[in-house]
Amino acid sequence: xxxxxxxxxxxxxxxxxxxxxxxxxxxxxxxxxxxxxxxxxxxxxxxxxxxxxxxxxxxxxxxxxxxxxxxxxxxxxxxxxxxxxxxxxxxxxxxxxxxxxxxxxxxxxxxxxxxxxxxxxxxxxxxxxxxxxxxxxxxxxxxxxxxxxxxxxxxxxxxxxxxxxxxxxxxxxxxxxxxxxxxxxxxxxxxxxxxxxxxxxxxxxxxxxxxxxxxxxxxxxxxxxxxxxxxxxxxxxxxxxxxxxxxxxxxxxxx
Amino acid sequence: xxxxxxxxxxxxxxxxxxxxxxxxxxxxxxxxxxxxxxxxxxxxxxxxxxxxxxxxxxxxxxxxxxxxxxxxxxxxxxxxxxxxxxxxxxxxxxxxxxxxxxxxxxxxxxxxxxxxxxxxxxxxxxxxxxxxxxxxxxxxxxxxxxxxxxxxxxxxxxxxxxxxxxxxxxxxxxxxxxxxxxxxxxxxxxxxxxxxxxxxxxxxxxxxxxxxxxxxxxxxxxxxxxxxxxxxxxxxxxxxxxxxxxxxxxxxxxxxxxxxxxxxxxxxxxxxxxxxxxxxxxxxxxxxxxxxxxxxxxxxxxxxxxxxxxxxxxxxxxxxxxxxxxxxxxxxxxxxxxxxxxxxxxxxxxxxxxxxxxxxxxxxxxxxxxxxxxxxxxxxxxxxxxxxx
Numbered sequence: 001x002x003x004x005x006x007x008x009x010x011x012x013x014x015x016x017x018x019x020x021x022x023x024x025x026x027x028x029x030x031x032x033x034x035x036x037x038x039x040x041x042x043x044x045x046x047x048x049x050x051x052x053x054x055x056x057x058x059x060x061x062x063x064x065x066x067x068x069x070x071x072x073x074x075x076x077x078x079x080x081x082x083x084x085x086x087x088x089x090x091x092x093x094x095x096x097x098x099x100x101x102x103x104x105x106x107x108x109x110x111x112x113x114x115x116x117x118x119x120x121x122x123x124x125x126x127x128x129x130x131x132x133x134x135x136x137x138x139x140x141x142x143x144x145x146x147x148x149x150x151x152x153x154x155x156x157x158x159x160x161x162x163x164x165x166x167x168x169x170x171x172x173x174x175x176x177x178x179x180x181x182x183x184x185x186x187x188x189x190x191x192x193x194x195x196x197x198x199x200x201x202x203x204x205x206x207x208x209x210x211x212x213x214x215x216x217x218x219x220x221x222x223x224x225x226x227x228x229x230x231x232x233x234x235x236x237x238x239x240x241x242x243x244x245x246x247x248x249x250x251x252x253x254x255x
Numbered sequence: 256x257x258x259x260x261x262x263x264x265x266x267x268x269x270x271x272x273x274x275x276x277x278x279x280x281x282x283x284x285x286x287x288x289x290x291x292x293x294x295x296x297x298x299x300x301x302x303x304x305x306x307x308x309x310x311x312x313x314x315x316x317x318x319x320x321x322x323x324x325x326x327x328x329x330x331x332x333x334x335x336x337x338x339x340x341x342x343x344x345x346x347x348x349x350x351x352x353x354x355x356x357x358x359x360x361x362x363x364x365x366x367x368x369x370x371x372x373x374x375x376x377x378x379x380x381x382x383x384x385x386x387x388x389x390x391x392x393x394x395x396x397x398x399x400x401x402x403x404x405x406x407x408x409x410x411x412x413x414x415x416x417x418x419x420x421x422x423x424x425x426x427x428x429x430x431x432x433x434x435x436x437x438x439x440x441x442x443x444x445x446x447x448x449x450x451x452x453x454x455x456x457x458x459x460x461x462x463x464x465x466x467x468x469x470x471x472x473x474x475x476x477x478x479x480x481x482x483x484x485x486x487x488x489x490x491x492x493x494x495x496x497x498x499x500x501x502x503x504x505x506x507x508x509x510x511x512x513x514x515x516x517x518x519x520x521x522x523x524x525x526x527x528x529x530x531x532x533x534x535x536x537x538x539x540x541x542x543x544x545x546x547x548x549x550x551x552x553x554x555x556x557x558x559x560x561x562x563x564x565x566x567x568x569x570x571x572x573x574x575x576x577x578x579x580x581x582x583x584x585x586x587x588x589x590x591x592x593x594x595x596x597x598x599x600x601x602x603x604x605x606x607x608x609x610x611x612x613x614x615x616x617x618x619x620x621x622x623x624x625x626x627x628x629x630x631x632x633x634x635x636x637x638x639x640x641x642x643x644x
Contacts, residue, residue, distance in 0.1 A: 113289065113291030114288075210443050213442075218432060
């Protein structure tokens with residue numbers, strides 16, 4: 001069995017140097033989008049950013065959710081959660097409905113708005129590199145060890161260990177532990193995560209479960225609805241027939 | 256008098272032509288320069304007017320097709336039959352133009368057929384896509400007796416007639432599924448939507464309101480076509496179906512009230528939020544006013560008032576769909592989306608072409624005839640297709 005891979009980002013170790021940003025650009029052949037990497041934002045040409053919140057640095061990128069909303073909503077299955085955990089996208093399947101962008105709780109997928117053959121763009125956890133047994137470009141470039149690549153179960157243990165051993169320097173939670181069912185990217189930091197621009201109102205339940213509750217009712221609707229309509233049809237038809245016969249009888253009586 | 260009507264006609268013709276000309280230019284921009292140039296959509300706001308209005312409202316407003324079929328052919332209430340054909344035609348054209356609008360909105364419209372072979376049954380959008388495909392086919396079959404009657408293809412009609420009831424049942428089931436599923440599309444974004452609109456019951460709200468607005472559209476259309484084409488539909492029929500709309504409005508309001516109380520959302524009814532006024536506007540225009548008017552016999556049994564009521568219901572419905580798809584998201588995205596000139600002009604062009612198609616079809620096909628085909632005794636004024644006035 002292949003173990004799930006992921007990234008632990010420790011904001012307290014991050015120096016905000018931007019090496020991950022540069023490595024990601026290079027790995028994905030993305031053009032320069034901003035002279036100052038700290039002022040850049042996610043776009044079709046930028047899959048990760050480093051953000052400065054009063055000298056507390058954090059990264060933003062696809063979280064590679066355990067149960068991704070994008071995978072569940074795509075009508076043609078252009079998104080896939082791979083065995084190693086990376087969430088990848090096939091532009092040949094895509095019809096361009098952008099439901100993935102609408103559904104993503106972390107607000108990650110970006111669109112090539114200017115092209116007339118547009119694709120969704122986002123971090124794909126360098127999954128081709130991972131298959132070769134390497135790490136992600138960003139983790140390999142990180143000089144401080146703030147971006148750690150590894151097996152998710154080990155990364156989670158490491159995260160809790162750091163929080164336990166230095167309770168004063170960490171906010172005692174992992175972002176990505178159980179938000180929308182957890183994710184392969186995990187973040188720990190010295191401040192609450194909403195102070196770093198992460199969504200603070202995410203449910204613990206995986207988002208696809210919300211739609212599953214509605215979709216599960218379809219067979220019932222078809223079965224019950226079909227029976228109801230058929231029943232009503234024959235019932236009302238018979239009723240009309242009886243009414244007609246009675247009318248005929250009445251007429252005959254008056255004759 | 257004759258000169259007056261001529262002037263009136265050419266005025267609307269000129270307006271339509273201008274709308275189509277501007278819309279064509281926007282279409283050119285959309286095709287050549289892409290979604291970014293043609294729309295005000297961006298990464299923060301990926302769905303705009305074309306989804307919120309053209310799709311959500313378009314499909315909802317076409318609901319009259321399945322509701323009237325249920326009344327006349329499943330519940331066998333024969334007196335409503337004069338309403339059936341115009342409603343089916345409206346629904347059929349509605350769906351065709353919804354699909355055309357979708358082609359504008361999709362980033363890769365040439366891949367639209369992928370949903371047929373690339374399946375993802377976990378996706379609400381996938382379910383909607385299949386239902387819309389199948390139901391448009393069903394609507395074509397439901398409409399086809401009118402074509403067969405026009406060209407006197409009685410043999411094909413007698414074959415089709417045997418399957419018409421199961422086809423209509425299928426249509427009702429498909430409509431039930433996708434009318435509600437348009438609401439289910441939004442179930443996956445509880446954290447992004449304004450709690451005034453987000454609810455696990457969204458599919459139910461969408462379904463009930465679609466039934467209500469479906470009958471409102473029939474009343475609306477009956478009034479206009481009576482003026483334009485002299486096809487008077489009996490007032491008591493329209494009054495009767497307005498009662499259905501009345502029930503759906505009350506039902507939706509009651510469920511919404513209980514829903515808000517039970518899920519502890521009462522505080523949002525007074526807390527200032529970007530959508531608060533829109534919420535009340537929607538409730539007042541779309542529910543309170545029509546409910547008050549419909550509960551009074553004086554208004555319910557007056558042609559003009561029924562028309563006004565139907566306009567309220569329709570506007571309330573449009574507000575609801577636009578609020579769910581646009582207003583409810585502005586708080587989260589911190590971006591106030593307003594459609595671009597191209598989005599608006601393409602939408603208007605689609606509406607104008609749709610109305611033109613409707614007019615052309617009712618001039619050439621026995622849409623308003625009450626008789627279903629009976630042997631060879633159909634009489635048509637002219638054998639030629641009428642292409643213009």
